[in-house]
Amino acid sequence: MALSPLAPEAGRVIDAEVITEPSRTYDLFTTGLRSTVDGDDALRQFIRKALLTARTTYLIYDNQYGNEIDTLIGQNVNNALFDAEIVRMIREALIYDDRITSVGNFVITRSADACFITFDVGSVGGGTIKEEVTV
Template sequence: MIDGKEAVRQAIYLILNTERYAWLIHSWNYGVELHSLIGQDPDFCIPEIERCVREALLQDDRITAVDDFSFEKHKKSIAATFTVHTIYGDIESETEVTI
């Protein structure tokens, strides 16, 4: 069993790997909306990734802020790293989005 900072780290992973509105088992407030970025221009995707990640993670009451985004463009994806501020301390996190 885990709690505190490790539980939030696990929640971040699950939220960022669950597409919002795709699964009836989850509330419509759970998950991230990144599927619509497939096929889009990378310059359009970067601010959208930031917005979607921030919006998805702030649904968790233990998360107070998400900032310090940095992006790395690849051929068919964008890797994002960012800092998640929680009531237990800061967590460095990352996600990769296929575009």
């Protein structure tokens, strides 16, 4: 029998080469849709936009896009819980993108009513992008 799984034929398994598609997108923040960005610049734009967009607020995005940081702001929580939750929320907002391999090295600094968070994002290409968020 040719189609039996018990007797596999030699040469039926083909190794496929993974082709990385360009991540080209419109430049939203500097030129206002008049040019495109690719590579690390497109990834930086995704990070910025995902951290500016509230999750499950806009119907145009699926339930994985955006963040839930707005639910944490104004809550009466201690600093340790705030730090743990903000790290989790930023990581969850970014890690589902297939261009991102890791999100880590969080440094949280407080000044008056503001909270400054710096972190590293590892990309599929092997590079590391350093980002900063102010909450």
